[in-house]
Amino acid sequence: MxxxxxxxxxxxxxxxxxxxxxxxxxxxxxxxxxxxxxxxxxxxxxxxxxxxxxxxxxxxxxxxxxxxxxxxxxxxxxxxxxxxxxxxxxxxxxxxxxxxxxxxxxxxxxxWISNGTLSQFIGKAKKVGLSRLPNRTLWRFFLCLIRALNGIAWPSDHRDSETYLETPLKNEPPSDIEHGDMHGGNVLLADFIPDGEHLFTPLLKVIDFGLSTEFPPEMMHSAGTAVERNLFDVGKLMVCLVTMERRSDVRHPTLRNNPLTTTIGKTQVQTMANKIFEAQYEWLDPDLRTLIALCLAMETQNRPSLHNLTHWLAKSVEVRDAKWYKDVAMESDETVNTLCRDILFNAEVTVPN
Ligand SMILES: Nc1ncnc2c1ncn2[C@@H]1O[C@H](COP(=O)(O)OP(=O)(O)O)[C@@H](O)[C@H]1O
Ligand SMILES: [Mg+2]
Known part of the structure; x- marks a missing residue:
């Protein structure tokens, strides 16, 4: 305080x-x-x-x-x-x-969500001298953020009130709810949980729905559906996590802002994720880079579906273990397991909100 x-x-x-x-x-x-x-x-x-x-x-x-x-x-x-x-x-x-x-x-x-904001986390990590996070940590944070988007896309008011892991619903179209203010101060780090997704890294929770809206896409002109706009915001957060910047400098998705053209599969996609294609981020898992780039695609229809993205992320969290990353120290179970805890609980540094 x-x-x-x-x-x-x-x-x-x-x-x-x-x-x-x-x-x-x-x-x-x-x-x-x-x-x-x-x-x-x-x-x-x-x-x-x-x-x-x-x-x-x-x-x-x-x-x-x-x-x-x-x-x-x-x-x-x-x-x-x-x-x-x-x-x-x-x-x-x-x-x-x-x-x-x-x-x-x-x-x-x-x-009460006890472990501070995502921006504070990045600030603290930098202050203790960390220049980057492991890919395996990034995959997990990405999955948490996409789970939150699933929760927004398929609201629970028709489900029983038990706590549930947000997955895309098959035969129901997603809602038109846009969070509208998804920056690093509005994502909080909660606890570690003994399950497959939050054992090594804390659960992330999205807060602050004061500016949220629910408008049908035809009212949004060319800005895309709510899911597509929420995906763009998550892409921005992921760029912050890759580059360790507290505030996003990803630009608005228009041609005037010089998107980068990249080939994904056989398709050319223009993306606002320019920064993470720079040489200093060559350590970034190319598949992670591709998925972030797709969330930040200039053309809204190039952004992934929540179904595909959730599938990819959950699978990657599951199978991309230390061996997948050739046993480099940065991606070891030990590093991924202790890094967030050290930043959150042992680093004797304070950063603003
Ligand atoms: N549930 C919570 N648990 C712990 N801290 C919280 C919680 N909700 C908000 N905060 C803290 O309060 C700040 C402001 O809350 P927020 O809901 O974002 O309000 P505002 O509309 O003022 O941005 C957050 O950035 C966070 O630091
Ligand atoms: Mg806020």
């Missing part, structure tokens, strides 16, 4: 209000501000309740007391409801007799 933020009188008053509300019930301990944007604030709260041993902390996201900010929060609630149970999308937490219920303000309670 940046202590300077507390100097802002509005935020200060808000923190005091939070403290007052939560001081009335011993289950809660207000911890402080964790983020502040143009439309609202985010706060962490510790929670102790013998009836819910699994819940130790949660996040309250509150909008500013302004109509546009309140609408954004309402919009976010609306979308998050659709994604109930999706593993790679932030989830609501239901708190009984929440002292905030008495507050005439717009807020929501979300699960």
């Amino acid at each position: 940046d202590p300077e933020l507390l100097l802002d009188p509005e935020t200060k008053a808000e923190s005091t209000a939070f403290k007052d509300f939560f001081s009335t019930d011993s289950r809660f301990q207000y911890e402080g501000l964790v983020g502040r944007g143009g439309f609202g604030t985010a706060h962490s709260v510790k929670y102790v309740d013998p009836k819910r041993p699994g819940l130790t902390r949660f996040l309250v996201k509150k909008s500013l007391n302004r109509e546009d900010a309140e609408e954004m929060l309402d919009n976010e609630v609306l979308f998050l409801k659709k994604f109930k149970g999706a593993m790679h999308i932030v989830q609501f937490v239901d708190i009984k007799d929440n002292p905030l219920d008495k507050w005439e303000a717009r807020w929501m309670v979300l699960e």
Whole structure:
């Protein structure tokens, strides 16, 4: 937390209000501000309740007391409801007799995601002197992001509410939901899980659906379908992870921005992924480069389907082991297994949000 933020009188008053509300019930301990944007604030709260041993902390996201900010929060609630149970999308937490219920303000309670933003992760990795991530880490992060897109494309409101791994549905067209704000500050690192996809690298979760929209493609002019636009945003995040840049400099997909032409199979594809074709990234698995390039294809119809992409990524995570990469040290089980943990838990560096 940046202590300077507390100097802002509005935020200060808000923190005091939070403290007052939560001081009335011993289950809660207000911890402080964790983020502040143009439309609202985010706060962490510790929670102790013998009836819910699994819940130790949660996040309250509150909008500013302004109509546009309140609408954004309402919009976010609306979308998050659709994604109930999706593993790679932030989830609501239901708190009984929440002292905030008495507050005439717009807020929501979300699960606490403990390991910071993707931008912070890149910043920390760089600060400890790392110049790149292993291909096997990139494959796993890519798969998490595409799972989140599957969750967005096939909302769960018609499924049972159990937590589920997001896979493309065969006989149902994808939704028209676009996240609309998918940058490195809106993807968080959650926990490691003992399953095939998150044992070596943490689960990523997409947050912040305040700017999300659901428009039919004919309203989007030539910008493509929602899936195609979300894929472009994931492509941008993947370029950040390959180049270790906190902010994307991938340009808007138009001819004027000089896309790179590459041959994929027998097809010539123009892509905005120019950067990752530079010589300094020759270590990048060519198949990973191709898939990222396809997500960033200038022509929206050249972007992959979620069905194909999920299949490729899941398969690659499964079979591209250390041996596949000729046992180079960077791709060993040991490196892939400890690298994220070291960056997250052992690196004594701090970076801004
Ligand atoms: N569920 C969460 N768990 C932990 N930290 C969170 C969570 N949601 C948001 N944050 C933190 O708060 C910041 C702001 O939250 P976000 O939903 O992105 O709001 P904004 O609309 O202000 O960008 C995030 O960048 C992240 O650092
Ligand atoms: Mg945000």
